[in-house]
Amino acid sequence: MVGSEKHKSLQVYVPLAVYMVLLLFPFYWMTIVSFKPTTDLFKTELNPFWVQRFTLENYLYLFESTEFSSWLINTLIISVVSTALSIFCSICIGYALARLRFPGSNFMGIGIFLVYLVPPTLLFIPMAQVIAALNLFNTYWSLILTYPTQLIPFASWLLMGYFQTIPKEIEESALMDGCSRIQILIRIVLPLSVPGILSAVIFSFTLCWNEFLYALIFMSSGAMKTIPVGTVSDLIKADTLFWGSLMASALLGSVPVAFIYSFFVKYYVSGLTASAVKG
Amino acid sequence: MLPGLTLLGVFLAYPFFLGIWLSLTDTRIGMPGEYIGLWNYIDLLEDEIFHQTAWNTMIYALVTVPFKGLMGLGLALVLNNHIRFSNPIRAFVMLPWIVPTALSSLGWFMIFDPVFSPISWLMTKMGLIESNINFLGDQVMAVTAICWVNIWRGIPFFGISILAGLQAVSQELHEAAAIDGANKFDRFVHVTFPHVKGILMISSLLSVIWTFADFQLIYVMTKGGPANQTHIFGTYAYQVGLSATEIGMGAAITLYMFPILALFSIILLRYMRKQQ
Numbered sequence: 001m002v003g004s005e006k007h008k009s010l011q012v013y014v015p016l017a018v019y020m021v022l023l024l025f026p027f028y029w030m031t032i033v034s035f036k037p038t039t040d041l042f043k044t045e046l047n048p049f050w051v052q053r054f055t056l057e058n059y060l061y062l063f064e065s066t067e068f069s070s071w072l073i074n075t076l077i078i079s080v081v082s083t084a085l086s087i088f089c090s091i092c093i094g095y096a097l098a099r100l101r102f103p104g105s106n107f108m109g110i111g112i113f114l115v116y117l118v119p120p121t122l123l124f125i126p127m128a129q130v131i132a133a134l135n136l137f138n139t140y141w142s143l144i145l146t147y148p149t150q151l152i153p154f155a156s157w158l159l160m161g162y163f164q165t166i167p168k169e170i171e172e173s174a175l176m177d178g179c180s181r182i183q184i185l186i187r188i189v190l191p192l193s194v195p196g197i198l199s200a201v202i203f204s205f206t207l208c209w210n211e212f213l214y215a216l217i218f219m220s221s222g223a224m225k226t227i228p229v230g231t232v233s234d235l236i237k238a239d240t241l242f243w244g245s246l247m248a249s250a251l252l253g254s255v256p257v258a259f260i261y262s263f264f265v266k267y268y269v270s271g272l273t274a275s276a277v278k279g
Numbered sequence: 280m281l282p283g284l285t286l287l288g289v290f291l292a293y294p295f296f297l298g299i300w301l302s303l304t305d306t307r308i309g310m311p312g313e314y315i316g317l318w319n320y321i322d323l324l325e326d327e328i329f330h331q332t333a334w335n336t337m338i339y340a341l342v343t344v345p346f347k348g349l350m351g352l353g354l355a356l357v358l359n360n361h362i363r364f365s366n367p368i369r370a371f372v373m374l375p376w377i378v379p380t381a382l383s384s385l386g387w388f389m390i391f392d393p394v395f396s397p398i399s400w401l402m403t404k405m406g407l408i409e410s411n412i413n414f415l416g417d418q419v420m421a422v423t424a425i426c427w428v429n430i431w432r433g434i435p436f437f438g439i440s441i442l443a444g445l446q447a448v449s450q451e452l453h454e455a456a457a458i459d460g461a462n463k464f465d466r467f468v469h470v471t472f473p474h475v476k477g478i479l480m481i482s483s484l485l486s487v488i489w490t491f492a493d494f495q496l497i498y499v500m501t502k503g504g505p506a507n508q509t510h511i512f513g514t515y516a517y518q519v520g521l522s523a524t525e526i527g528m529g530a531a532i533t534l535y536m537f538p539i540l541a542l543f544s545i546i547l548l549r550y551m552r553k554q555q
Contacts, residue, residue: 012360016368019354023372023434026386029397033389041395048397089283110548115291117544119492121513122537123291125520125530126298130290149291152283210379212495213513217521228381232499243389250385254378261377262370 027251034058034248041243058244059252068249070223071230074140075253078226079208082144086151086204087197093152094159095185099171109160116153120213128217142218143226147208155200162196163189199267206257227253302530312527319531328507328515329532336511339426340491344483346430351437352479358438359445369439376435384499387428391415391500415501418508425500425509429493433486440482444475477554484547488540512536 033041037055046052062068096102097109120127127146136142166189174184190197215226222234231249235242302319306312323329358369375383389395391414399411415421448471456466494513497503503510503518510518512532520529 008360012357012362015353015357016362019357019372019434020368023375023431026383026390026431027374029390030386044400048395048400089286093283113548114544115287117488117540117547118291118295119489119536119540121492121494121516122533122540123294123298125516125526125533126294126301127290128521129297129301129526130294145286146290148283148286152287156283206377210377210381212379212381212498213517216498228379228495232381232385243395246385247389250382253382254374257377257379258374261373262367265366265370265373 027254030247030251033243034245034251036244038242038244058242058248061242061245062248062252066235066245066249067223067225067230068227068252071225071227072252074219074224075209075226075228078140078143078147079205081140082147082151082208083201083204085144086148086155087201089148089152090155090159090200091185091190091197093156095163095189097156098160098163099168109157112153112156115149116157118149120150120211124213124217127214131218136218138219138221138224143208143211143214146214146218147211150211151204151207155204158200158203159193159196162193166192195267198264202260202264202267205260209257298530298534301527302534304527305525306527308521308524308526315527319528320535322528323531323535328510331508332510332512332515332532333535335422335509336491338422339429339493339497339511340487343426343430343433343490344486347433347437347486348479348483350430350434351482352441352475354434354438355441355445355475358442373435373439375432376439380432381495381499383432384428384496387424387431388415388500391424416505418505421501421505421509425497428496428500429490432496433490436486437479437482440478441475444478445471448474480550481547484543484550488543488547491540491543492536 032049032051035051035054035056035058037053037057040046040053041048093112097105097112131137131142131146136145170188171184174188175181179187210228211226212228212232215229216233219225219229222230225234227249231246231253235246235249301312303314303316304312305315305319354372358365358372362368390397393399393411393413393416396411396414398414399408402408403411412420414424452470453466456470461469491511492513493511494517497509497511497514498517501509503514507515507518512535516529516532519532520526
């Protein structure tokens with residue numbers, strides 16, 4: 001018994017430890033750098049893998065001398081509104097594709113999936129022209145209206161799968177009792193699809209929070225930036241790199257998605273693997 | 280359905296066709312252009328930087344996939360055991376995949392910094408090198424570093440997807456195979472692997488499509504430098520189309536991605552339908 005335990009720790013815990021170090025080292029590094037005074041970074045005689053003099057000055061600098069708090073609020077507003085808008089549209093599209101038979105509904109299912117694969121890099125140049133024509137540069141709307149193009153396809157696809165698992169009979173009997181399609185959707189289908197909707201919400205929110213290219217182009221004025229763009233473009237100064245505050249900002253910008261994710265890990269994973277497993 | 284489809288129409292279909300039109304003109308920012316036919320595309324074929332860009336993109340999207348797949352499979356096999364604290368561990372290993380790539384790339388940017396790199400520090404202390412390594416300073420090393428960060432980000436995606444497949448393999452199947460005298464390796468090849476083959480294939484195709492069209496990782500780590508040697512389609516189009524204001528040319532660069540993206544998307548779609 002002792003032998004097999006030893007065997008297991010060698011075969012499981014050693015590789016697990018290697019993976020953990022490999023995957024988590026950058027986060028560890030960012031954390032310790034964010035708590036060090038800048039002068040300590042230059043002292044090569046100090047062990048860089050540990051904090052010798054703990055300080056919060058980088059975080060204070062971030063909130064007092066940069067526009068980090070505005071970036072945080074911007075990112076939050078844009079992510080929440082854009083997610084809400086996308087989920088609303090996706091519920092309608094997903095339900096229509098799952099239940100209503102109309103000419104071309106099959107073809108549309110495939111179309112939605114293909115649209116999911118269209119990357120922002122393919123469209124950002126003409127998209128910038130569209131945003132300019134609509135006068136939306138440096139407004140929340142520029143991102144709130146464009147993010148759903150990335151979110152709706154996946155969320156609709158995911159929700160369609162969930163709606164299809166709900167037995168048709170329940171809905172048919174409700175139809176007989178005189179409920180309208182909208183009532184059925186709100187009273188029967190949605191309560192039964194909470195896990196699906198939750199994974200769509202988490203997925204969409206994470207994608208909005210993490211988006212970089214559109215935010216970089218459409219939000220160019222300092223106070224309107226999102227956290228990823230603000231951190232990358234405003235905190236990196238050509239002459240001296242403020243590594244501490246740079247890492248502090250990168251960490252704080254990562255915490256919300258990590259936090260949400262750790263609470264809903266099950267839903268996120270089921271969303272992530274939905275296409276692959278159901279495929 | 281209408282609001283959703285309207286959004287998709289205005290911000291997806293219209294820009295797509297606008298992009299095709301722009302790529303056929305010599306439009307610059309603030310200057311309406313004129314129709315010039317396929318000249319943007321032809322000019323790019325003679326552009327040295329574009330050749331390097333196309334080559335980098337292929338390496339970045341294709342060469343990294345087997346590494347992500349193998350390391351992800353390893354991770355999934357490890358996580359599929361009964362481990363203590365398995366839930367928090369699963370949450371932690373996903374971090375590279377779920378946090379904003381632009382921000383985690385900044386962490387790597389510092390790890391590969393010519394002055395502050397902890398790798399250089401460690402190697403100097405061990406007496407392996409005399410002076411710090413400039414990881415992002417030359418083409419081969421910079422592309423390798425970028426590919427590594429890309430692999431690092433992709434391992435959890437492959438790992439967790441494959442894990443979902445592994446958990447669908449019934450224990451009885453393994454036991455039956457063991458009774459029939461199959462050893463661990465045989466069981467992996469004949470019982471486990473057929474169950475995850477489909478997921479591995481779909482994850483790989485998705486990964487190729489996403490990585491092919493990546494932007495932020497490279498924008499943060501090298502901005503395409505040194506001397507334009509580490510561009511991929513996305514970053515080069517950004518530089519030409521927006522920084523250098525040649526919108527028409529930039530649009531042409533992005534549209535060079537289209538046939539390859541379409542090809543991989545169709546393979547993926549066909550594969551998924553065959554599985555059904």
